[in-house]
Amino acid sequence: MKKASLWVVLALLFGPLTYAQEVSYEEYDLANGLHVILHQDNNAPVVTTSVMYHVGGKDRANGKTGFAHFFEHLLFEGTKNIKKGEWDILVDSNGGRNNANTSNDRTYYYEVFPSDKTELSLWMESERMLHPVIEQEGVDTQNEVVKEERRLRVDNSPYGRFAEELFKNVFEKHPYKDPNIGYMKDLDDSTLEEFMAFKELYYVPNNAVLVVAGDIDITETKGWVNKYFGDIPRGKDIFRNYPDEAPITQEKRAKAYDANIQIPAILTAYRTPSFTSREAYVLDMVSTYLSDGRSSKLYKKMVDDQKQALQVGAFNFSQEDYGMYIVFALPVGETSLDTLTNEMEEEVTKLREELISEKDYQKLQNKFESRFVNSNSNVEGIANSLARYYMLYGDTSLINKEIEIYRSITREEIKDVANTFLNPNQRVILEYLPQPKTK
Template structure:
């Protein structure tokens, strides 16, 4: 009897989660082109204010890489009304937290405050947009900050440069061919006028979306938004016309060397479609099927059973224009890189020639449903999703129905997409080696 009651309770909980996942929102535009999205949830006295700018590493000059990530730091320096260094003091002093991040496609800033500080959050973001102070002191200061970050995350990190090597080999014409953090010599060579021009071009209201989510009074917040953001002038329209990549029709063989490693790695990278296409969702499922956890196909086979790999994994590098499906392995003992490649290829061929089991298919659906629910389980997560779906997917309502795309994916879809994209003649095969092996 207890077991039956527990099962019923579980079903009720699942039903509650499914219904709670519906996110109500309102969106509109200011006269200057700023898109605004409001989400009201009065269950807890917190509010997230965030701004996402449609500017990332792909918008940079090839000789001035790293600008977008640099601005993620630089725009915390101060404004005409916020003293240098005060930005990051004001927020915690008022019970809030903040962060920012940059990708190849966009830059995102956000604050989480007690709901009675919503006006403060709006003022701070309007100041960042309207009155930033971009001077040589700030540039020099943040240059050192970014260099230290690069040393920690890339230069001195084992396997820290493998993504750089994947990108430069996988993309030949599109600006995805360089990394988000860029080259330090490009930042060193840039003039103050170049930084100011970059800000003027991309950090404008018509290239941004403002999200306010949480315990808000909508009429009051709308007035605050108009008061703080309405007077900001519209920027010039941004035209993007990036070069297209030619299809890969022959395996690209490459080698790269890392002074921070002792064990080599083999990396397979396949260029795949934008994350807005259904095939990209299917590839997400494929990478999870291959290496999502210790019960996944590659991990179980190569790490647990055959003990050929110290580590093996796959992931999707999902982006706005193109994505990449990346498979990697670090050999164990005397295992050759070519042997790892052969074993990995065998699993991919199975995907291309056989349907995965119904049990594995259901497991994947469960994993993605859980992931979808968790991504929107907090006000902070909802704000991020609303901004992302508007800015990069052109469909804010994906926050409610993106899970239906995953639910629609069949076993036949997985087989067909694996066969379409994951072939040796369509990939980069990169040997990532210790520098001691360099001749």
């Protein structure tokens, strides 16, 4: 996917927030540990079947990065009962579509089918869990696919490596320091036995949540779930013990070079707590205040009024263990990166020293209410939200009550959180520069 600007990269990587309207659901566990969530919506003859596995880029041994992302590809190779190359054919021929994606914290597979194909979708996901074919030929094929993906999206894409550069400077010990896609040498050096062991550990029912959302009959769907998933053996219990990061107490500066860009960028990043923390919700509001729309503080000041930046933005990039709060800008003309840094810091300083106005606070609340009202507009989004809130937040009901957290955030709390996490001595400043031309 071609990326035209750093803003596009950030928007795609860190994405918009999602909020939930009132959603009814039923959830329960199978004896093998698989958590099941069913949401019935008979307004359209469509169903989304999804499985989220609690495994992502951070789940790796040293020297074995990128396994979860690699498996995102590998588990489309085929199964005992679905031959190599026939997965997508089976989906297309039955009027469906499917995809998967991997973050540092989880992997998500899903199909969207006409609702009369619900049983087919459940059988296919049970095949992926129970009977995947993992052979050297498939490993070699997907290794080349992943390499091409890295070349396209990272190595040869404008601003494609900024995320890797930020992560490795913000994190020193935690696995978040390594790229989700992995280092290609690690994949090249890994054996088939190591891939098999990874599958046996993580792609098991007790490390997964199954969601079926859409035009379903609850009783009938429960029968199919039990038929196809009930006999899958439970896996071993998974224990995670990742190293803690020491607080950043002194500003750190770094530089990175990109041969694919002509305009430099300046990025400031602060390490922040888990997305399950209340502070992460407050930082969501800070991001909206600083850079959501043309009337936001950073955009109006640096792009419209002072004409110093081509683009400017702030993102709260939340993750399960730690997050990053990122502020970035691209300069206009001869504007220096130091000038951009100072102008961005001036707005953050105001957050630390002053309460935002009542007018701006109400504007924030209105935006979050609007997002809540318009969220989960289709069963595909609902399926994703249900899986995510259960698996990563440990509370499925957040799909309906998360808005209450935002409603309860005060102006004083915004100021306090800015003072806790967004100080100059807690930041990493990354200059992302065009590769110098060699003579």
